[in-house]
Amino acid sequence: MKDKVTFITGSAKRIGAHTAKYLHSLGSNIVIHFDKSKSEAEALSQQLNKIRPNSTALVQGSLSDINAVEAIGQQAIDAFGRLDVLINNASSFYPTPIGSISTDDWHSLVGSNMQGPLFLSQYCANTLALNNGVIINMVDIHAARPLKNHTLYCMAKSALVTMTQSLAIELAPKIRVNGVAPGAILWPETQLKEEDKQQILEQIPAQRLGQMQDIAHAIGFLVEATYVTGQIIAVDGGRSLSSNTKG
Template sequence: MTLSHAPVALVTGSALRLGRQMILRLHQQGYRVIIHANRSLPAATQLAEQLNQQIAHSAAVVHADLTDDQAVAALAEAALACFKRLDLLINNASSFYPTPLHNASLTAWDDLFGSNVKAPYFLSKALAPMLAEYQGCIINMVDIHAEKPLADHSIYCMAKAALLMMTKALARELAPAIRVNGIAPGAILWPTQTLADTDKAAVLAQIPMQRLGDPDDIANAMLYLAQAPYVTGQIVAIDGGRSLGGANKA
């Protein structure tokens, strides 16, 4: 397959962490990749340069604040302009932080729902015609806490629950041209906020596999869903069995 015919993937929030690992895996598998970033633009640019050194003109960068409605629309246009093709959209970007009810704010609501639900929905809408043209798919990064709430994170959990339902609803609405699935990660990487050793131990105690997952676990699931032509409307938990237990306060 020549580069001009290679499939194209857009991964939001893909300069760092799990998004970066998905970009690397897709690129290894022959995809041309579009790296989206907001505050991590320097890391996104560096990643694209690294990939383009391996295969020229195989990676591009787009910048957008996903809580800005106009920026989301511009992001869709910029992504389509990169390679004039799109086979895979991964809605990975996500805000995550606690919002105890006593100090929850409209600002936090708009940020958490904007990044986790509103932007994925309207980005999917904007990119659906091109995805349909290539019989493509959408993968949404959900969360095991979409079904089992995390203490003091009510707004985040509600947003991820909405993303879960969006995944199932769009799987019906966009079939058969576009498949839509979700991945619900458990404890893969520790949050960027510092956790005490006791908190980490409490998390690990609730995981039957007794360890953190690896970013490759998410990348493997993503690649399976991208290449599974008869799978749609499914949420795959990659959590070491953690969702088998109860809610967690860590």
């Protein structure tokens, strides 16, 4: 990863920020993207730049706004003059029961989880190809096993899985494209009842939440695994093997 440039969308906090720290520790320069989490993004940038000066850059913008995607991509490319790794991590997640779905929900959930990654990957492809680059998409185990009341989110993530596999064929051999499908790593920022949390844990053979480092390690592996493309790695403690994944 030394001297490479990694662009991580939605990397101001949570898994995106942790992944940024991990790949930075391996030597990569990091382009930190954020939409509304400006203070968190600036704090992360300052933290990493103290470790290695001038090793981060900040890019702001909404990936749900299709008219903003190309500008976001260009800023990321311009930050260090090259791009080696694109991690499509930014994601909206919240329930949309049938009967309540609005066009705003469509723009937020489809925009961040499928539309943004597609058009950002398309825009960055030529630059990534110059360096035998890598695209890693953050998908979800619920792309294959839908989560109740989350139809729109699951649809978008399912499309992202198909996009990952299709682009792996179309962009080969210059660019590898893979996906990581997290299970229960962090509880959603929306409130969950304790009984709901317990129900989820009972579905996991490992019987515990995963750690953000588990996702970062999987991403690090995919960046370096030069003969792996078109694959989705489930990092879920075995939850996707369970016959009961309602929660």
